[in-house]
Amino acid sequence: MSLFGAWALAVTGAFIGLMFPTAAVPATPGRSSSGVRIxxxxxxxxxxxxxxxxGYRVTLWQQLTAxxxxxxxxxxxxxxxxxxGDHDxxxxxxxRIDQLDAHIVSWLKESDPGTILLHIGTNDINQDHDVAHAPARLSGLIDDILRTEPGxxxxxxxxxxxQNAQRAAMVDAFNAALPGIVAGKGPNVHLVDMHAALTTADLADGVHPSRTGYDKMALVWLNALREARAGREAA
Incomplete structure (x- = not known):
C-alpha cells in the first residue's frame, strides 16, 4: 500500500465514477477505446x-486503477x-502558459478529455516572461479550454x-491572483492548492518535486476530485 493508505482508495472509489463518464469512445492517438479520460x-x-x-501521474494512475x-x-x-500503466x-x-494556449484547442479536439489537471506558470516565472501578466494569460487559457470543451x-x-527566494515570492504573487480568476469561471472550474502541500524540502533540484513530492501532488489531485464531487452533490 502506498503512503496514501486504504482510505484514499475508498475515497476515490466513492466519487470518481460520478465525476467522469466512462462511455466508450472511438480509438484515437493518445486515447484508448474507453475509460475515464483525464x-x-x-x-x-x-x-x-x-x-x-x-511524475505525479504514476501514483495517481496506480491509486485510481487500484x-x-x-x-x-x-x-x-x-x-x-x-x-x-498509461503514459499519455x-x-x-x-x-509557458502562452505556449500551451497556442495548442490547447487542437489537443482538446483530439483527446476530448472529461477532466483536466492543470499546473502551469513555473516557466513564466523562471523565464521572467512578463510575469505581471501571467495570471491574465492563465485566465485566457482557461477561457479557451471552456470554449472548446464546455462540459x-x-x-x-x-x-x-x-527554492530560490526571489522566484518563490513571484510564485506567491502569481498564486494570489488565482482564486479570483477561478471564481469567475463557473462551477466546473476548481482551484487546487498544490502550493500548500509541498515545501522546498519536497523539491529535488529547487524547482521540480522529488519522488515524495510527486506522491504528495497525486494525493492533492485525488482530494480535489473528492471535494468537487461533494460540492456537486450539495448543489
Whole structure:
C-alpha cells in the first residue's frame, strides 16, 4: 500500500465514477477505446522531471486503477515507467502558459478529455516572461479550454514553490491572483492548492518535486476530485 493508505482508495472509489463518464469512445492517438479520460496538462512538472519520469501521474494512475476504475490518461505526449500503466499526457518541459494556449484547442479536439489537471506558470516565472501578466494569460487559457470543451471538469493548481527566494515570492504573487480568476469561471472550474502541500524540502533540484513530492501532488489531485464531487452533490 502506498503512503496514501486504504482510505484514499475508498475515497476515490466513492466519487470518481460520478465525476467522469466512462462511455466508450472511438480509438484515437493518445486515447484508448474507453475509460475515464483525464488530461494531465502543464510543463516538466507534469511530464515528470528526470530521474522521476511520469511524475505525479504514476501514483495517481496506480491509486485510481487500484480502486477498480478504468482510467485513460490522454494527450499528445507519452512517457513514464512500467509502473505507470498509461503514459499519455500534455506535459511540455520548458513551456509557458502562452505556449500551451497556442495548442490547447487542437489537443482538446483530439483527446476530448472529461477532466483536466492543470499546473502551469513555473516557466513564466523562471523565464521572467512578463510575469505581471501571467495570471491574465492563465485566465485566457482557461477561457479557451471552456470554449472548446464546455462540459469539462477543470482543476487549476496554485503552483508549487521554488527554492530560490526571489522566484518563490513571484510564485506567491502569481498564486494570489488565482482564486479570483477561478471564481469567475463557473462551477466546473476548481482551484487546487498544490502550493500548500509541498515545501522546498519536497523539491529535488529547487524547482521540480522529488519522488515524495510527486506522491504528495497525486494525493492533492485525488482530494480535489473528492471535494468537487461533494460540492456537486450539495448543489
Amino acid at each position: 488530461m494531465p496538462l502543464g510543463d516538466s512538472i507534469t511530464d515528470g522531471w528526470t530521474p522521476y519520469p511520469g 480502486g477498480g476504475h478504468r482510467v485513460d490518461f490522454v494527450g499528445s505526449r507519452a512517457n513514464g515507467p512500467a509502473a505507470l 499526457h500534455e506535459g511540455h518541459p520548458g513551456w 469539462v471538469q477543470l482543476f487549476v493548481a496554485r503552483i508549487i514553490t521554488e
